[in-house]
Amino acid sequence: xxxxxxxxxxxxxxxxxxxxxxxxxxxxxxxxxxxxxxxxxxxxxxxxxxxxxxxxxxxxxxxxxxxxxxxxxxxxxxxxxxxxxxxxxxxxxxxxxxxxxxxxxxxxxxxxxxxxxxxxxxxxxxxxxxxxxxxxxxxxxxxxxxxxxxxxxxxxxxxxxxxxxxxxxxxxxxxxxxxxxxxxxxxxxxxxxxxxxxxxxxxxxxxxxxxxxxxxxxxxxxxxxxxxxxxxxxxxxxxxxxxxxxxxxxxxxxxxxxxxxxxxxxxxxxxxxxxxxxxxxxxxxxxxxxxxxxxxxxxxxxxxxxxxxxxxxxxxxxxxxxxxxxxxxxxxxxxxxxxxxxxxxxxxxxxxxxxxxxxxxxxxxxxxxxxxxxxxxxxxxxxxxxxxxxxxxxxx
Amino acid sequence: xxxxxxxxxxxxxxxxxxxxxxxxxxxxxxxxxxxxxxxxxxxxxxxxxxxxxxxxxxxxxxxxxxxxxxxxxxxxxxxxxxxxxxxxxxxxxxxxxxxxxxxxxxxxxxxxxxxxxxxxxxxxxxxxxxxxxxxx
Numbered sequence: 001x002x003x004x005x006x007x008x009x010x011x012x013x014x015x016x017x018x019x020x021x022x023x024x025x026x027x028x029x030x031x032x033x034x035x036x037x038x039x040x041x042x043x044x045x046x047x048x049x050x051x052x053x054x055x056x057x058x059x060x061x062x063x064x065x066x067x068x069x070x071x072x073x074x075x076x077x078x079x080x081x082x083x084x085x086x087x088x089x090x091x092x093x094x095x096x097x098x099x100x101x102x103x104x105x106x107x108x109x110x111x112x113x114x115x116x117x118x119x120x121x122x123x124x125x126x127x128x129x130x131x132x133x134x135x136x137x138x139x140x141x142x143x144x145x146x147x148x149x150x151x152x153x154x155x156x157x158x159x160x161x162x163x164x165x166x167x168x169x170x171x172x173x174x175x176x177x178x179x180x181x182x183x184x185x186x187x188x189x190x191x192x193x194x195x196x197x198x199x200x201x202x203x204x205x206x207x208x209x210x211x212x213x214x215x216x217x218x219x220x221x222x223x224x225x226x227x228x229x230x231x232x233x234x235x236x237x238x239x240x241x242x243x244x245x246x247x248x249x250x251x252x253x254x255x256x257x258x259x260x261x262x263x264x265x266x267x268x269x270x271x272x273x274x275x276x277x278x279x280x281x282x283x284x285x286x287x288x289x290x291x292x293x294x295x296x297x298x299x300x301x302x303x304x305x306x307x308x309x310x311x312x313x314x315x316x317x318x319x320x321x322x323x324x325x326x327x328x329x330x331x332x333x334x335x336x337x338x339x340x341x342x343x344x345x346x347x348x349x350x351x352x353x354x355x356x357x358x359x360x361x362x363x364x365x366x367x368x369x370x371x372x373x374x375x376x377x378x379x380x381x382x383x384x385x386x387x388x389x390x391x392x393x394x395x396x
Numbered sequence: 397x398x399x400x401x402x403x404x405x406x407x408x409x410x411x412x413x414x415x416x417x418x419x420x421x422x423x424x425x426x427x428x429x430x431x432x433x434x435x436x437x438x439x440x441x442x443x444x445x446x447x448x449x450x451x452x453x454x455x456x457x458x459x460x461x462x463x464x465x466x467x468x469x470x471x472x473x474x475x476x477x478x479x480x481x482x483x484x485x486x487x488x489x490x491x492x493x494x495x496x497x498x499x500x501x502x503x504x505x506x507x508x509x510x511x512x513x514x515x516x517x518x519x520x521x522x523x524x525x526x527x528x529x530x531x532x
Contacts, residue, residue, distance in 0.1 A: 131467045138466060144406045144432060148524065149490050150462060150469040151477050158460035159479060166458070166502045208474075211461040259479045259489040264458055 008282035011245030013109040014236035014396060016229050017046035018358040023224035023343035024126075024193040031068055031124040031225070032080040035060075038120070038227040038348075039081040046229060048239050049116075051082055055229070058088040059105045060120035061098025062347035066136045067124055077120055081227075092347075093387040094140035095296060097121060098226060099350025099380030100389050103249050105230050115232050121348035122225040133221050137346070140383035142257035154218055154297065156258050156384040158210035161299040163264035165212065167314070170302065172212055174317035176203035178298040179216045181326055182334050186341025188327075188368035193222050193343030217298040222343030226351035228358070236396060242362045244376075248283065248392030250276030258384045265314075267385035270307040274379070277390040278309075285309030288331065288392070289373040290360050292353035294381040295338040304379050305333070308390070327368060335360060335368045350380035354391065361395040404433035404445050410524035416510040418452060418527065420486060421445040431486050452508040453532060454482035461497050480506050480529055494530040505532040 005012075019041030021034050043051055058078045065071040078088035091101040098121025108114040125133055137153045138146075146156065164170045180200055186192035198216060206215035229239070236243035252272035255261055261268065278284060285308060293308065295301035302316035310331055311319040319325060325333040336342045336356040339349060357376035359365040376393040404421040409432050412419040421433030425442035431450065436443055459478035462469070469475070476492040478500070492506065506529040 130464065131470065134464060135466045144410075144522075144524070145489055147466070148522070149477060149526065149528075150465065150472070150475060151489060152462055152464065152466060154464065155460050155462050155477060159458045159477075162460060162502065163458040208461070208463045210463060211474075213460075257489070259487045264479070 005280050006282060007247060007280050009247055009394065011233035011247055011394070012249065013106045013230050013246045014233045014243040015246065015354065015358050016231050016236050016239035016243050017042045017049060018355040019045065019227040020191055020352050020355045021225045022191050023222050023345060026223040029124065029223070031070070031073065031122045032076045034124060034223060035077050035120055035122045035225040036080045038225040042227040042229055046239055049229060054116045055083055055086060055118050056114045057086055057108055057117045058083060058120060059091055059101040059117065060088065060122065061091050061101040061350055062122050063092055063094055063097050064123065064136050067128055077122065081118065083118070094382035095294070095346050096350055096380040096382030096387045096389055097347040099353065099378065100251060100387065102228065102351055102354055102391065103251055103389055106246060106249050109230055109232055115235060117230050119228040119230055119351050120226065121351040123345035123347040124223045125221050125345060126223050145257055145259065152210060154210040154213050157297040157299055158213045159258060160264050160303065161212050164299060164303070167265055168317065170317035172204060173200065174302065174320050175217055175298040176200045177320040178295060178301045179203045179340060182295060182338040182340040185327065185335050185368055186337025189337050189342055192337040192341050193220055194337065194341040213297055213299070219296050219339035219344035222345040224343060224345035224348045224352070226348045226355050228351050228354055243396035244358045244361045245394045245396050246391055247394045248277035248281030250274060251389040254386050256383070256386045266303060267307055267381060267388055269385050269388035270304065270379060270381060270390065273388045273390040274308050277392045281392040283375065283392060287375055288377045289375050290332050290335060290357065290370040291377040291379065292336060292356050293333055293379040295334060295340050296344060298340065300381065301333065301338065308377070308379055327370060332370045335365060335370055350389070353378040353380060357393050361393060404435055406432045409433055413510060413527050414525040418450040418508055419447050420450050422448045429484065429486055431488060450486055451483040454480040454506060456502055456504045456506055457481050457487065458502060459492065459500050476500055478529065491528040493528050506530065507532050
């Protein structure tokens with residue numbers, strides 16, 4: 001699982017444009033229609049792109065057929081993007097689907113087979129009832145031993161939270177700090193689902209979903225889509241003066257069942273993916289200026305701090321309450337509001353993280369702009385950690 | 397003698413649960429005990445196994461109390477689920493019953509109990525009987 005390719009900052013692929021639909025409750029729309037909104041923004045941002053002529057393939061993240069009774073979604077998404085007849089592939093790795101779609105697109109570019117490709121992500125969820133969504137999301141966990149025994153998706157992260165609390169003394173207050181920060185950032189993001197600040201007291205008194213996780217520890221149910229245009233680094237400047245280069249990529253897997261893992265307080269797949277990405281880029285955690293991490297639950301952000309090396313194992317809770325991960329802190333995390341406040345349309349999340357880093361590194365993040373952001377990172381986790389992918393980006 | 401690797405299935409594990417037994421597949425090459433059993437040892441890639449009965453007591457490694465439950469479990473909520481490490485080190489997730497939810501503690505001793513398959517479930521896949529844990 002060692003990273004083999006050491007690029008030391010040399011780009012492997014470049015993002016020349018990006019788009020994201022509004023995240024939230026998008027009533028009356030079908031997934032491919034939401035995807036078209038994200039695509040439209042990506043096209044508008046990049047007038048020198050001739051989509052029908054230039055784009056050679058689509059890799060799209062989408063998790064669930066159950067929501068809309070619709071499988072085989074990639075071809076339809078390509079058609080709705082105005083790209084009829086391009087090869088279109090759906091990538092499904094649960095909540096990391098479009099992070100892995102991005103990595104797959106990097107492979108297509110790096111192989112030399114494609115010069116320009118589209119990465120997408122989409123999920124339409126809010127038209128279903130909460131118990132139904134709970135059931136659909138649980139499909140990302142092990143059926144015979146987890147779902148069959150009544151373990152929900154929040155339940156799996158709650159099992160990690162309990163283990164983290166017992167081992168390191170992490171507190172519910174520290175979890176609440178993550179929620180308060182991400183809600184604050186979400187208020188600065190016009191595309192976020194939640195645009196309301198919350199207090200620590202509100203977070204700590206919200207109803208229990210899966211103890212020790214409360215409502216404000218959980219990301220919401222969201223509709224949304226995301227889109228990136230990727231090119232060979234050598235031709236990126238043909239499309240934009242300000243590309244964002246991908247300089248590190250990593251991915252790993254783990255057991256589908258949480259119970260089979262040695263350690264419940266860390267995600268081994270995320271640590272391995274991060275190690276590969278850091279090695280490829282020739283960078284260290286302290287070189288990262290801004291990161292979007294997979295805070296499907298507040299505990300997941302705390303574990304991400306540790307797995308990505310932003311603090312030592314066990315110190316994630318203290319880092320959360322220190323204020324160092326706020327917009328003005330030492331290492332701003334989830335300036336977009338994260339999954340927690342921006343929303344978590346499962347299949348769209350990974351590419352939406354890259355969309356935020358694209359905005360941050362090109363100085364287009366408006367009120368939530370991190371000062372002098374040059375190096376960014378995304379951390380996208382599937383299920384309870386059976387898949388994880390990490391990317392590192394550099395301002396072009 | 398080792399049984400055929402195709403016998404080391406999740407289906408067969410649950411048939412044993414129906415007989416009030418918790419069974420794992422022990423690799424005859426490297427000795428790893430698998431729960432669930434599997435046809436290919438993830439440690440040494442051997443396909444030779446034998447069934448071994450697992451200890452029915454262990455300690456609670458971590459737990460949660462589910463308040464928002466999937467449709468099928470809604471009538472039970474709130475309920476506790478945990479991951480238990482059996483005395484031989486094998487880890488098993490399951491529901492914890494017959495205890496007040498605030499008396500749960502990481503490290504507490506639990507034992508396995510077996511449930512009958514509800515007849516309502518016999519018609520549809522999967523008709524697996526469940527086990528659960530209770531305090532010792």
